[in-house]
Amino acid sequence: EVVMTQSPSTLSVSPGERVTLSCRASQTLDFNLAWYQQKPGQPPRLLIYSTSTRATGVPARFSGRGSGTEFTLTISSLQPEDFGVYHCQQYGSWPPWTFGQGTKVEI
Amino acid sequence: QLQLHESGPRLVRPSETLSLTCAVSGGSLGSRSYYWGWIRQPPGKGLEWLGDINYGGNTDYNPSLISRLTLSVDTSKNHFSLTLRSVTGADTAVYYCARRRVMTNSGSWFDPWGQGTLVTVSS
Numbered sequence: 189e190v191v192m193t194q195s196p197s198t199l200s201v202s203p204g205e206r207v208t209l210s211c212r213a214s215q216t217l218d219f220n221l222a223w224y225q226q227k228p229g230q231p232p233r234l235l236i237y238s239t240s241t242r243a244t245g246v247p248a249r250f251s252g253r254g255s256g257t258e259f260t261l262t263i264s265s266l267q268p269e270d271f272g273v274y275h276c277q278q279y280g281s282w283p284p285w286t287f288g289q290g291t292k293v294e295i
Numbered sequence: 296q297l298q299l300h301e302s303g304p305r306l307v308r309p310s311e312t313l314s315l316t317c318a319v320s321g322g323s324l325g326s327r328s329y330y331w332g333w334i335r336q337p338p339g340k341g342l343e344w345l346g347d348i349n350y351g352g353n354t355d356y357n358p359s360l361i362s363r364l365t366l367s368v369d370t371s372k373n374h375f376s377l378t379l380r381s382v383t384g385a386d387t388a389v390y391y392c393a394r395r396r397v398m399t400n401s402g403s404w405f406d407p408w409g410q411g412t413l414v415t416v417s418s
Contacts, residue, residue, distance in 0.1 A: 222404035231391055231408035279402030284357040287342040
């Protein structure tokens, strides 16, 4: 099983700041990684797939990079609505598909 | 726009069976382009993939749950279902259903997701 490790666990930031979240895989994934945003009481929302492709309707301030075992999600200028928990998910090695434990972004 | 909606009992007693259904609207379960999956999230914790099923009933399961989990699909009703046997408190979680695209040489991401339903295992 591929173990996904996200860091930091919690991030306290101010609006307008540039934010970078990390996700590390225990095995190489090529570019098979997705990012989700989850707000309280809501399901995860797909932000990024294939490491760097934004999902439909996702603002351009969200960007993804990486390959192999190291991946990042960057929010170029944090907006108040960007608070929440961010999850990474690997789909390069199965079974099973696995998620990181999440990074909580606090405004 | 495709929507998914989970339904089922909110409270299940220990050692009994948890059963949930995911109704699909705005699209067909019969598409060869997608898998239909279940993911759960214990309160305050991360996400765990449980399993996937396709229109033909082909399934993939998380090895940690394979002995207790069964997925099924009913294309005539446009819904798919989850059955988890011999539940314990560790199975208390929000259960989500979601769609996953079929890819040739890899897995894929989940999009969209249902709103989720909290199932509590307690006597």
